[in-house]
Amino acid sequence: MRTALLALALLAVPAPAQQNVQQKLQAPDLIALANSGKPGLREAITASFDAKALQDGTAYSSHGPQFFFAIQADAQPTLVLDDGAAAPMKHIPDSKLWYATATDIKTGAAHTFHYMVSGASLGGSVDMPAFGPMSYAMPGVPQGKLSDRHVHVSKIYDGMKSDYWVYVPAQYDPKVPTALMVFTDGQSYTRREGNLQALNVFDNLIAAHKMPVTIFVMTSPGDVTDSPGTPTFQFVTHFAAEQHRTLKDAMRSTEYDTVSDRYAHFLIDELLPEALAGLNVRKDAYSRAISGSSSGAICAFNVAWQMPDQFSRVQSWIGSFTAIQWKERPDVIAGGQDFPDMVLRGPKRNIRVWSQDGANDQEKDHGSWPLDNIRMANAFHINGYDFHFSFGKGTHNPSQGEAEMPESMAWLWHDYDPAKTGQTYEQDAAEKAKPVFRVAIMNR
Numbered sequence: 446m447r448t449a450l451l452a453l454a455l456l457a458v459p460a461p462a463q464q465n466v467q468q469k470l471q472a473p474d475l476i477a478l479a480n481s482g483k484p485g486l487r488e489a490i491t492a493s494f495d496a497k498a499l500q501d502g503t504a505y506s507s508h509g510p511q512f513f514f515a516i517q518a519d520a521q522p523t524l525v526l527d528d529g530a531a532a533p534m535k536h537i538p539d540s541k542l543w544y545a546t547a548t549d550i551k552t553g554a555a556h557t558f559h560y561m562v563s564g565a566s567l568g569g570s571v572d573m574p575a576f577g578p579m580s581y582a583m584p585g586v587p588q589g590k591l592s593d594r595h596v597h598v599s600k601i602y603d604g605m606k607s608d609y610w611v612y613v614p615a616q617y618d619p620k621v622p623t624a625l626m627v628f629t630d631g632q633s634y635t636r637r638e639g640n641l642q643a644l645n646v647f648d649n650l651i652a653a654h655k656m657p658v659t660i661f662v663m664t665s666p667g668d669v670t671d672s673p674g675t676p677t678f679q680f681v682t683h684f685a686a687e688q689h690r691t692l693k694d695a696m697r698s699t700e701y702d703t704v705s706d707r708y709a710h711f712l713i714d715e716l717l718p719e720a721l722a723g724l725n726v727r728k729d730a731y732s733r734a735i736s737g738s739s740s741g742a743i744c745a746f747n748v749a750w751q752m753p754d755q756f757s758r759v760q761s762w763i764g765s766f767t768a769i770q771w772k773e774r775p776d777v778i779a780g781g782q783d784f785p786d787m788v789l790r791g792p793k794r795n796i797r798v799w800s801q802d803g804a805n806d807q808e809k810d811h812g813s814w815p816l817d818n819i820r821m822a823n824a825f826h827i828n829g830y831d832f833h834f835s836f837g838k839g840t841h842n843p844s845q846g847e848a849e850m851p852e853s854m855a856w857l858w859h860d861y862d863p864a865k866t867g868q869t870y871e872q873d874a875a876e877k878a879k880p881v882f883r884v885a886i887m888n889r
Contacts, residue, residue, distance in 0.1 A: 502568015
């Protein structure tokens with residue numbers, strides 16, 4: 446009986462108050478709480494941000510133009526946005542936490558921020574994206590359908606296995622031939638949340654008639670782990686050991702960084718026929734675009750360069766036009782670092798290119814990403830290409846490209862006419878009138 450009474454007594458003990466359990470809040474909610482003057486902001490900040498990020502001065506939250514910044518510091522910090530005037534931060538009583546809010550940061554762009562504490566610079570980032578409305582799911586805009594993950598087994602790359610996804614927009618009509626856009630490193634473009642909300646961008650641009658109804662194929666780098674002994678496996682294994690890379694990373698570089706027509710044939714002859722089976726997709730280059738970031742960007746450009754009859758629109762973010770993978774076979778003598786000269790001196794291709802990089806992109810033993818992207822832009826300018834070059838302050842990071850994605854894709858497809866099967870791209874008159882890009886020495 447005593448045991449039963451004890452059990453009943455334990456059951457009668459009330460559970461801990463649930464109102465003390467804090468949930469992670471987003472920027473608009475944090476701003477609203479800060480403006481309300483109600484208690485709980487300290488708890489909301491510690492629940493919403495990583496403790497190390499608060500100490501390092503890298504914590505922030507954003508939604509559209511609304512940003513909430515928080516930092517832990519012994520003395521009052523000031524916040525510097527885009528090298529503007531320093532603004533003092535507000536203190537949370539009985540803590541070392543400080544915060545600031547901003548509600549009018551320019552969207553569709555990447556920004557910089559840092560703190561000044563006791564006369565010293567602290568934390569911040571040069572890769573802070575601000576997303577515009579086209580990057581978020583919008584009420585009333587129909588959403589397309591993302592396929593399950595599929596796996597393609599290559600013959601061109603000796604048994605390499607590649608994941609891919611296909612996104613079909615809600616407006617797709619099987620009776621109407623549809624445009625196509627391919628993304629390298631495709632696993633990054635399959636989400637609606639996070640920084641790269643590509644599916645929302647696809648839906649919104651199509652619904653706004655800023656790009657045609659388009660089938661999207663997102664394909665990831667391959668893996669040759671299951672194909673030992675093949676020529677591709679042997680080459681990739683050797684390259685991985687030489688460059689201190691994993692086998693999968695070495696395979697990605699072999700596909701993406703090599704300047705040859707091998708990946709283009711893999712895409713055109715193998716993967717796309719499988720991925721697009723049963724879909725009514727146009728075959729003219731005028732209706733086909735390809736996009737990528739870093740090594741995926743040079744891969745995208747290389748595909749259009751090798752086969753301009755298949756792809757005529759290229760989106761390149763932080764492109765690796767450097768000497769990473771310059772000699773896959775004895776007959777392949779060009780490398781990524783040679784592309785600026787090939788664009789400048791070689792026969793002009795009918796290609797439209799949006800290119801992006803940042804001043805703080807990496808400088809490694811393979812070359813200089815910022816300088817080589819500037820060289821590419823100048824080659825485009827001098828040789829009369831239809832191009833746009835967006836150059837910011839960022840590192841080797843896709844944040845600027847992600848923030849600009851609605852603008853860059855709308856630009857890439859501007860003046861598209863589904864009644865046409867071709868167009869000769871001409872450099873914009875305003876671009877023609879501008880001088881080439883200049884450089885300045887930094888960090889010396």
